Amino acid sequence: MNTNDLVKIEQYRRFLRPDWRRWLPPDPERGLTREQREALRHDFMLRDRAFETPLARRLRKEQEAREREEQEHLEAEHQAEIEREALKLKAELASLRFELVMAEFRRKASFNQNQPRVPASSPDGGQWSSDGVGRPGEAADVEPSPEPDRTRVAQYSIGTLIGQSRVQGRGWVCFYKFSFGTVMVQGPTNLQCQTWVPAAGVSHGKLIANDN
Amino acid sequence: MNDTDILRANFTISDAAKREIENLRRFWNENVPEPAGVLTVSWGFYHFNSGEKAENVVISFYSESQLPMVAHGIQRVSGIDLVFFTLPEYLPKFEGKVIDHTPDRSFFLRKP
Numbered sequence: 001m002n003t004n005d006l007v008k009i010e011q012y013r014r015f016l017r018p019d020w021r022r023w024l025p026p027d028p029e030r031g032l033t034r035e036q037r038e039a040l041r042h043d044f045m046l047r048d049r050a051f052e053t054p055l056a057r058r059l060r061k062e063q064e065a066r067e068r069e070e071q072e073h074l075e076a077e078h079q080a081e082i083e084r085e086a087l088k089l090k091a092e093l094a095s096l097r098f099e100l101v102m103a104e105f106r107r108k109a110s111f112n113q114n115q116p117r118v119p120a121s122s123p124d125g126g127q128w129s130s131d132g133v134g135r136p137g138e139a140a141d142v143e144p145s146p147e148p149d150r151t152r153v154a155q156y157s158i159g160t161l162i163g164q165s166r167v168q169g170r171g172w173v174c175f176y177k178f179s180f181g182t183v184m185v186q187g188p189t190n191l192q193c194q195t196w197v198p199a200a201g202v203s204h205g206k207l208i209a210n211d212n
Numbered sequence: 213m214n215d216t217d218i219l220r221a222n223f224t225i226s227d228a229a230k231r232e233i234e235n236l237r238r239f240w241n242e243n244v245p246e247p248a249g250v251l252t253v254s255w256g257f258y259h260f261n262s263g264e265k266a267e268n269v270v271i272s273f274y275s276e277s278q279l280p281m282v283a284h285g286i287q288r289v290s291g292i293d294l295v296f297f298t299l300p301e302y303l304p305k306f307e308g309k310v311i312d313h314t315p316d317r318s319f320f321l322r323k324p
Contacts, residue, residue: 197270
């Protein structure tokens with residue numbers, strides 16, 4: 001409701017009769033266009049407002065407060081849902097980053113998962129065994145890993161959907177985790193993210209030279 | 213166009229790529245819990261563990277259980293049914309291109 005409406009209400013209150021509806025034709029909206037009908041209804045609403053009884057005013061205000069409260073509640077819920085999604089995605093990315101850091105540490109420390117340890121029953125249980133196998137950082141008994149079959153790994157590894165987010169005006173953003181990294185794909189919102197994606201576009205872990 | 217539009221595929225698929233897609237489908241059916249339903253083509257942003265970044269076409273499948281939800285997006289390109297899962301801003305990357313495959317480069321887009 002703008003200032004003009006308030007002025008009009010005041011005018012109606014002063015100069016219009018409270019029983020103004022008696023002088024209306026039986027079907028006042030007959031023959032009007034949609035816009036005219038809307039304007040007429042708005043005008044009638046202002047007239048009604050001008051002669052509103054205190055009780056009707058109180059009920060209307062209560063109703064408006066209720067509607068406002070419901071709207072705010074809905075908006076808060078929607079906002080909370082967006083924040084939950086964002087936090088979930090953030091947590092997944094943090095977990096990915098943590099895994100990457102751990103993998104880097106393992107690589108630097110020449111960590112060998114198969115290196116024997118002292119049995120738990122012994123006082124030194126869990127320590128690296130020193131029976132010729134070596135301590136962490138020593139490369140004893142660690143076979144050099146063969147050169148991986150890069151083409152096969154790159155082409156046929158399968159990535160799993162780790163997160164998806166609907167971004168306003170940008171469709172679905174889908175994140176997939178692979179052994180070599182992560183892949184992000186975007187698409188329209190009336191489709192959905194694929195659950196798995198083979199890393200078909202990556203060859204030898206290098207940038208692909210598309211004709212773009 | 214908005215983010216709900218399903219875009220018309222503006223590319224074609226070479227015979228080599230078709231053969232590899234069939235290999236990929238076989239691999240998928242042997243290694244993924246749900247059988248492959250329909251092929252999907254999209255544009256992917258790769259973030260490698262090394263810190264490098266890359267972009268390339270992504271070939272994948274919707275599983276059979278997802279088919280009812282995506283059936284409205286299926287279109288036929290070079291004799292293959294597929295869903296083109298991308299946004300209008302990535303359309304120029306596919307415009308008039310051929311999806312090809314070689315053992316060295318895997319799937320890639322080239323000019324006809």
